[in-house]
Amino acid sequence: MTGSFASIVSEGLRKAFEAADGSALDAIDDVSFSIPPGTLTAFVGPDGAGKTTLMRMMAGLLTPDVGSLRVLGVDVRRDPQEVQSRISYMPQRFGLYEDLSVQENLDLYADLHGVTPEDRARRFSRLLRMTGLERFTRRPAGNLSGGMKQKLGLACTLVRVPDLLLLDEPSVGVDPLSRRDLWRILAQLIEEEGLSVVVSTAYMDEAERCEQVFVLNQGRLLAQGTPRELRGRAEGLTYVAEPREGMHARELQARLIDARERIADAVPRGGAVRFIRSPESGDADLGDLLHDAIMREQPAELEDAFMLLLREHVAGAGSDAGSPALAVDDGSLPRHARDGGDTVIRVRELVRKFGDFTAVANTSFDVRRGEIFGLLGPNGAGKTTTFRMLCGLLPATSGELDVAGVNLRTARAAARARIGYVAQRFSLYSNLSVRENLEFFAGAYGLRGRTLKRRVGETLERFGLDPSATSGLLPLGYKQRLAMAAGLIHEPDILFLDEPTSGIDPLARRAFWRAITALSQAGVTVVVTTHFMEEAEYCDRIAIQDAGRLLALGTPREVRERAGDGEEADMNRAFISIVEQARANGNDDRAAA
Template identity: 70%
Template sequence: MNEASATVVAERVRKTFEAPGGGPLRAVDDVSLRIRPGELTALVGPDGAGKTTLLRMLAGLLRPDDGALRVLDIDVTRDPQAVQDRISYMPQRFGLYEDLSVQENLDLYADLHGVPQAARRERYARLLEMTDLARFTGRPAGKLSGGMKQKLGLACTLVRSPDLLLLDEPSVGVDPLSRRDLWKIVQQLIDDENLSVIVSTAYMDEAERCAQVFVMHQGRLLAEGAPARLTARARGLTFTATPPADTPARDLQARLIDADALIVDAVPKGGAVRYIRQPDADPRALDALLGGVARQARPEELEDAFMMMLRQHQDAGASAPRMAHDRADDMAQAAAPARNGGDGPVIVVRDLVRRFGDFTAVASTSFEVARGEIFGLLGPNGAGKTTTFRMLCGLLPATSGHLEVAGLNLRTARAQARGRIGYVSQKFALYGNLTVRENPEFFGGAYGLRGQARRQRVAAMVDQFGLDPRAVSGLLPGGYKQRLAMAAGLLHEPEILFLDEPTSGIDPLARRAFWRAITALAQSGVTIIITTHFMEEAEYCDRIAIQDAGRMLALGTPGAVRAQAGGAGAADMNSAFIAIVEQGRARAAGGQA
């Protein structure tokens, strides 16, 4: 392919920032690549890989420090405006105006891009049809669900017809249904308009749709090629192990992932554990590790190859969060709660209702959670799960119903109940300018810990989570930030730990380590309540609840929920989630007809 026919040509491109606290941060480090026109191309890699910085340079919003960069045969360094006139770029946090309606947002972006009035009617009609927003043109953008906001952001990005579309993790933070809808829209644009699209993503199933994949990590390009060619790196190394019926898949997964000399990666799925063995693993040692567990070979996938590349990069000396078996168990012992209230359920919810004006966000929901259980709260964007989660945490009062947490009625003893609860939010909510030691010291005071007892507790938790007490919190990698947030949330030895999408945007290696720690905490008696949009993470749960439109659609073990989905929906949790939500919406529509 010659340069004139390439959509993007990068030659040894570098971009360095001054890191807070001093020292260079090489966001993009000596990257060379060529991207073909009329195709869907993926940039994949964990948080901090350099994907966003590279996309911003392609969009002419950042100037490379070194190297040559041409976009649509234009030198983007010399003439960024010429590039911007021909591309559309949707960043991770697209700037919708929440007080304006869907139609007003479209009009505003059409005005900003100088779209002629004569071209707007046809363009709007096509975009509204593709995004299924035609019924909501008068609704304020702030009243849309997260998935609908993403679709409106994409529509606003496309009010003009570009030669190149840049999408920076468009499906992050949205549910599987919304993610599926977004990808239908993108594929339709490629098919109908021969549009060139470059998308950054952390989802390997999305990258598998692409013609070309570039794997980035810590600013460097690790590999490139068609998905099938990259996937071949894992050939002959991928297996499924099925534990006995009385053994949770997550317990087998924890055992396998601790044996990093034999196992590259392991994740629970469909009641079994999918694992990748090390290429040079000793067969006898592997047999001893697995014991009598039934196992069989399975076809390799792009995610398998991706995890192998990340692990190899880590083993070659790059830093990444890693949680060994003894560290996770020590952590759980340090965080083990004092037992209160006997062996009954630690959370009791009866006929819970929450209304905002005439809108019912949660409608007559009931369930219980046992001590030491991992309970997943799932649902599409706007389903009511965040409202339920906030009520369980004591952050939002219920309109009606009974809500008991750690043996305390949240209607009459909310402050007392909070003392038995730990909380880790989706976004890093600690103080970035404080050190690793100073953050838990501050929060320990808020939990009522004082003097020597607080200092000892902080020191123990910082040590057990493998953190440097002198490090500046805001400069930690994503996985270590989550460890720090966990340490702060567990300082006061809570009985219940609430995790609100805790692994969103962090390195897959860190995500595995994070769940290894969660498994150990549950085994020590801590009750875990978690929300997540990663359906694979639902497989770690003892039970899950799926909500939509404020109503409970499914409640049970992952296996029971997959069985409820039936047919093709029973294949995995992602398919089950989509099937159950669609079945629930069909029943609701039938009831209204």
């Protein structure tokens, strides 16, 4: 395909940055591709793959170091302003003005793009209707939920009709319901206006919607083709295994993912485990791993091909990015007596208000020792507020809240000594070494002398961390590994994880959950929030909240059955079904947004 018939043409494209240690980092390394006009195209890859760098070059915001890049027939290096005048670009963190209302944000972007009063009236009406923001035009952008902010960002991006729309991970950090709504809006725009769209994403279900998919990792283009063509790479290698009675799917998944010579990937799904056999191994090699689990072959999915490509590339590069972040529970972990009847978190009629606004309303549940308990909900549902109250970071307005045998209403400091906490964003000291961070947090938790030295040494070994490495220069997966190490150094009874895998790649995500499984086997109680519905399958029980109210509580299987989709249901669909049913039955209009 020649450049005159393509929306975007890249040839031998390279872009490097100087790392903090002075070395050169190849963000884009010899990438060539061509995108035809009028298509929906996806760039997929883990964090650090180069997706954002590539999108910024296509938007004329970064200049290539080597190679050529033509967008809409324009050489980006020579005339970036011409490119910017014809495209619309929505970065991951779109620049909304949070003190301005929804309408004022739209007006501001229309002014910036010179949209006429006649055109903006028509355009605003349609965009507000499509995004469901018609009732919220006077609300400050800062008071919107994460999903609503993403919708407003898309509306501001589209106040004019571009020749090409570039979207850099538009659904990052938003819940399944908001993701679905965003893609419905995109589909409508593509159908009605014939937009050419290029999107970067870490979600394979989103890439499945596209006509062409490019797979990136560490700045290299690993593969390209239609979703069907890419799926073909995993045909005959994908299976599902049903664990024996009484065995949790995550335990079987852990056994499979530990066998990296024979298994390329494994993930719980629908009470079973979906896994990919390595191309070099045969069915006969799996018997000792599966024991009496029932195995059957499955049609390949795009994610299967994606994980195969990543595994092959990581192995070829000699990286250990896919290795478990924590050793299998071999008895070396701190032991916590595990008793299914031992309640370590007790919540009764919990309420949190901010002025006249009720963020959490009359919520009640228990969490047992050694349990992995998931808090799920759409953006703005109240789960983060609930989570912060459980951690002792936010006082409750009313209700009863006992954590590790301590009443958090009256003795939050005493409870915090029994818990560990890993924040959503890396919150350690970036300029300190790994060892210095661990020593600091060990001291903050009250460890001293020989005990501190012993715990730091054990933690470094257990988590496979380089003690001299500068924390801020670690890859995201290792940063998260360090954050969990710091949260566990005082051997807490309970570990709180706030969207722990947000922003880290699928290989590191699998390794992270392998670590959580090991902790649970050792009797540590884990409370986790997540927007990845596949991760709900690792939990013993999950709670779904919306508009501050508890909608569902039970095992993943019970929640799927409540949604009416049966044992084989996809958790993503079950989540959406439960939230929509509750909203249809009268949840407030905050949830409807």
